[in-house]
Amino acid sequence: MIQPSARQPWALAFLYALPHGMVAGVHLPDGAEPVAEEVLARLTAPERESAVALRGYRQVQFVGGRLALAAGFSEMGVRRAPIQSDEHGAPMFPEGFVGSISHKQDLAVGLLARGQAGVGVDLEDTDRPRPGVAERVLTAAELANVQSLPESRRWVDTVLRFSVKESVYKAVHPTLRRYVGFGEVAVWPSPDGSDRVEPLVPDLERFRFAARHAWIGTRVLSTVRAELL
Ligand SMILES: CC(C)(COP(=O)(O)OP(=O)(O)OC[C@H]1O[C@@H](n2cnc3c(N)ncnc32)[C@H](O)[C@@H]1OP(=O)(O)O)[C@@H](O)C(=O)NCCC(=O)NCCS
Numbered sequence: 416m417i418q419p420s421a422r423q424p425w426a427l428a429f430l431y432a433l434p435h436g437m438v439a440g441v442h443l444p445d446g447a448e449p450v451a452e453e454v455l456a457r458l459t460a461p462e463r464e465s466a467v468a469l470r471g472y473r474q475v476q477f478v479g480g481r482l483a484l485a486a487g488f489s490e491m492g493v494r495r496a497p498i499q500s501d502e503h504g505a506p507m508f509p510e511g512f513v514g515s516i517s518h519k520q521d522l523a524v525g526l527l528a529r530g531q532a533g534v535g536v537d538l539e540d541t542d543r544p545r546p547g548v549a550e551r552v553l554t555a556a557e558l559a560n561v562q563s564l565p566e567s568r569r570w571v572d573t574v575l576r577f578s579v580k581e582s583v584y585k586a587v588h589p590t591l592r593r594y595v596g597f598g599e600v601a602v603w604p605s606p607d608g609s610d611r612v613e614p615l616v617p618d619l620e621r622f623r624f625a626a627r628h629a630w631i632g633t634r635v636l637s638t639v640r641a642e643l644l
Pocket residue numbers: 476477478480500503504505506515516517518519536537538580581582583584585586588589595596597598599600
């Protein structure tokens with residue numbers, strides 16, 4: 416279980432060296448006010464330029480993700496590089512580094528790792544069940560597995576699989592550079608936090624996947640490493 420610090424806007428919520436990289440969380444402020452100058456000043460110049468072009472929550476979340484990655488660079492003792500987005504919205508990392516970003520209204524997380532293998536991070540809330548999601552994001556085999564669980568566990572198990580799939584997408588994007596459908600992998604969660612990703616199409620069979628999840632209260636944080644074979 417990840418224990419965040421007491422909520423204070425723009426403060427570091429947590430910083431952990433997890434199996435797939437350094438994961439930092441940054442508390443975000445309530446509301447969608449323009450980000451203050453002193454916070455923008457903590458970004459690199461190109462990031463600041465991108466941030467000022469954004470509005471509302473989008474600006475807050477963009478800044479939070481970059482500050483989370485900055486905490487990762489700092490913890491690794493590396494001079495940080497500007498993290499800009501490619502034409503698909505994916506963050507781009509300097510040579511020798513990979514990483515990923517996810518955010519919710521009150522928290523942004525950044526995953527940073529050395530190497531070439533793609534990584535992905537995703538944050539999802541499990542507190543409000545939403546009808547129809549399982550049918551949309553799970554394969555028939557996953558759906559049958561979820562439906563065999565006690566009713567109280569079905570929604571959490573669905574969200575966990577959904578989160579790992581989003582992390583898979585972020586991890587393979589730099590290589591595939593195409594949309595990946597939710598039916599292209601199946602996810603088999605494990606109570607010990609290490610989940611199995613089963614590729615279901617030839618494109619994705621080219622990767623060796625490792626997936627993990629951790630809990631921040633009722634929120635799930637998934638990380639995925641996708642190594643090209
Ligand atoms: C792109 C996507 C994964 C983002 O997830 P989300 O839950 O909407 O938002 P999150 O807060 O978790 O992540 C947002 C961050 O994702 C990153 N991101 C956006 N597009 C991306 C892409 N193509 N590849 C990798 N990362 C991407 C960005 O860093 C973004 O933050 P930023 O704009 O502040 O830099 C999602 O919108 C999507 O398109 N999913 C459908 C595809 C999919 O997941 N398939 C499952 C296949 S198994």
